[in-house]
Structures are given as C-alpha cells and as structure tokens.
Amino acid sequence: EVVIEAGNGNPGGTSASFTVSSANLALGSLKAGQSVEKQITLTNASTSALHFEANVNGDALFTQNLKLNQIIWDSWQTRLGQGSTQPIAVKLSVPATYPSVGAKNGTLIFWAVPTN
Numbered sequence: 001e002v003v004i005e006a007g008n009g010n011p012g013g014t015s016a017s018f019t020v021s022s023a024n025l026a027l028g029s030l031k032a033g034q035s036v037e038k039q040i041t042l043t044n045a046s047t048s049a050l051h052f053e054a055n056v057n058g059d060a061l062f063t064q065n066l067k068l069n070q071i072i073w074d075s076w077q078t079r080l081g082q083g084s085t086q087p088i089a090v091k092l093s094v095p096a097t098y099p100s101v102g103a104k105n106g107t108l109i110f111w112a113v114p115t116n
Helices: 060-065
Strands: 002-006 016-020 034-042 049-058 065-068 075-078 085-093 108-113
Touching: 016 049, 016 108, 034 049, 034 075, 049 060, 060 065, 060 085, 060 108, 075 085
Parallel strands: none
Antiparallel strands: 002 016, 016 034, 034 085, 049 075, 049 108, 065 085
C-alpha cells in the first residue's frame, strides 16, 4: 500500500490524501499480441473530493500501451468523493508487431488535487 499526502501550495489549505492498494504490479511474461490486466483500488482519504489523473514513465511499451479502465493512461481521469474507493483495471497490451524482447519497466503514478 502506498499513502500519498500533499498539502503545500494549495489555496485554502485542503490537502490531497489517498491510498493505492498496490505499490508494485508484476505483470509477468507476455508475448507479442498478448495482454494482462491487474486490479488496484484508489481510496480517497482526504476531507474533500479529489480529481485524479495519472502519469506513466519508462519503456515505450508502457507509455504507449497502458490503459486504465479501458482508457489510455494520458486521457484517464476520475473524481472520488471523500472516503470513496474505486477499482481501477490496469491493462498492458503488447502489440502483435512489437519488435523487442527482454524485461521492460514502467512507472505508473497517480496524482490528485482537491475539487468541489
């Protein structure tokens, strides 16, 4: 479990606090044309609603092919009310024409800001 807290620079002093149910998603071994999906859960631990977005860093396999709830990561967003949780399907698909082999690494980062 990862707990993220931030409160600096936010007008009004409301901070964003949330948890992610898994700090490490081992996606296993895949071949070209295959995909894998893992479930995680976001929990809003703040005293207000939060607007969430995500960022993915690392190998192009991740930055170009990772989806959250069936939406490419850089278009995904969600809003969670105070104390709410939401399951997130994290899916990685290896294109059928993917030319590379070997271990690939990526980092999925969730971030949030208080919202009304």
